[in-house]
Amino acid sequence: MYIKKLILENFKIFEGTNEFTFSKGVNYLVGENNSGKTTVFDAVKFLTKKVSRDQYIYQKYIQDISKDVSVTLVLGDCTILPSKAKKYENYINCDEDNSLIIKKTSEVLEVNGKKTSIQNVLVLNQETNEYENPTGVPNTITALLDCLFIDANRHNEDIQDFSSTKLMGKLVSKVTADFQQTDEFKELEQKHKEVFGEKGIGQQLTEIEQKLSDTVKAQFGESEIKINFDFPKIKDLLKKGNIQVKEQGINTDISEKGNGLQRAVLLALIQISAEYDDNEANENILYFLDEPELFLHPRAQDKLLKSLNKLACNDNSQVFITTHSPYILKNYNMNNSKVYILDKDSEKIHYESMEDLVLPDVTVGEITYKAFKIPNVEFHHRLFSDIYGLWTEKVNKYRLTTIDEELFVGKYNLPTKKYIPKKWGQWKDEEDRSMPYIIRNCQDHPEVKERNSYSEEELKSSIESLVQIYKDLKSEVNEE
Structure with missing residues (x-):
């Protein structure tokens, strides 16, 4: 079972209807502070605890009683439900990914002659297209959704829960x-x-x-x-x-220690769980990690993400990560991962799925550009190098000036800029060169930066041009 879709209606900083679709594996939420990444996690928590309308509705609508707040989850692959969630079995749509749709809303509905409240978790009868309340008890949804939240700035109580349903x-x-x-x-x-x-x-x-x-x-x-x-x-x-920490000969309950140590132990626990990974041990666990890069060395981040990817290969485990770090996304798997990019302006939250990667392997440079919208010379250099390899193999010409004149300027008509070359320590006459050529030379031959430069906008434009050229050359190779 996995979260296939999440629909927010006037939820916290998300105005109106906002819909997220997720991968069965690892899902990344990236963006600046206060762009709504953690709010997506809060929406899942909203379904599992006692809430009030004013606590979660979009701020502008607190006084507008005609507006409601709601969270809807579409669960996929609900072929095997936990024993305590059997009441939901009759609501599974066997014709569409064995889906189950649950909702919590401040809108008052009438179900079986009774009015609902925001505390009720409703289930959609997909035959009648009407919501019902099969359990009547608000917290039964926790039997269906086994969630482990590791928060960035709050204590993590789950670390001391040794019950058979917890990690x-x-x-x-x-x-x-x-x-x-x-x-x-x-x-x-x-x-x-x-x-x-x-x-x-x-x-x-x-x-x-x-x-x-x-x-x-x-x-x-x-x-x-x-x-x-x-x-x-x-x-x-x-x-x-219970877990205790021994320091200077004194044992202390982990719940009395700081959030940093609690997070470290929980993250270590996830890595160990991956070593014992099977469907039984990790039944229906949904992992929600808020900024896992905090307090972790890059090498430790890498190890953690490999463990999470292993867990995500389990049909009953799904991972959600908020992050500011391109390095975290280095372990992005194009086959079972998804990245959402969130942004906030003065009026509303914007979000979009990350474009498909173009390079055959995941690089920090491309992730930085695609997920964080930051042009960088690492991605530019990799694109240039791969294009050079494809081009020279095709035309059997190896001079950089030739690829610039025949491919970048000749075939793709890229704009040119004055460039002053330096050869054997001597400055030469200026030439008209494309930005890919200039940027590549500035990186490989730093001495030319004394008289040549480029702006971030020019770097961005050059990357966009190289991406298209790379796609075209790869397509031509595949057709041959």
Whole structure:
């Protein structure tokens, strides 16, 4: 199961209807501060907790009672639902990606003769096209959506949750599954019987049992009351686990430590989980990581993203990441990833999907240009080099002046600019050259920058030209 689509209606800083479609694998949200990246995460949280209209509606509409706030999720591949979410099975559309559509809205609807509130999670009956409330209980949606949020600036409570539905609990249960068959565990079970049996705690409770039995007999007839202590299930024992940090010989509960250390432990936990990755251990986990680059060295970022990509290969795991870092996107996978670019002007939030990459492998230079809209010489240089290789193989001509004159200017009619070359330490007469040629020479021969320069806008324009030329040459090669 995965989040296929997210639809926001007047939600926080998103005015009107805003729709995001996601990849089954890793989804990146990039953009400047306050552009709405984390708000997308908040929309998912909105479905899983108690909320109020004024807390989440677009600020301008707080006093306008005709406006409503809502979040709609379209879930795909809902072939196997968690046991606690079986009530949703009848709402799955088997004809369209086994989809399930759920919604939370401040709009008051009438369902089965009862009016709904913003606390109800509604499910679309895709046959009647009407929303229904099959559970009647607001928080049952958590049985359907198992989300792990790692926030950038808030404490992460999930780190101390060892329950069987949480990441830590699932990992511990997975690793200790065989322990129940060991002699040590059987010995523990026997010891429990002794401690809580007739010769242990049970003996201390004999008087209470007798008084209870006598009182019940006087009122209801012959009945004997016994107080029993069953051996707890392994998941209940593991639920009592906690993480402690030892520093200078002192153990401290992780919940009492700072957010940076909590994040570090949670991110490490994700990487370890990837080592034990299978459908059972990671059933329906949705990972939401807010700026994972914080507090992490680039090498550690790389390792984390590789683990997340591995988890995303699991049909039941999906990853969402907000980031300011091009390096994080270095692990972008064109087959199972998607990038949304968010931007905010004085009036509203704008967002768009990142264009498809043109180079055969993912480079930081191209990611920086495509996702963050920053022209850079690294991407320019790579494009120029690949074009040079394709061109020279085709025409068997190797001089840079020839590719400039015949391809850039001759075939594509790129505009030229005065360029002063320097050869063997001597300045030569100025020439008319294209911007790709000038920028390439300024990078490969820094000494020419003394009399030659280019602007960021010229770099951007040159990159756009090279992208088109590269596409054309690759197309020609594929046709041959």
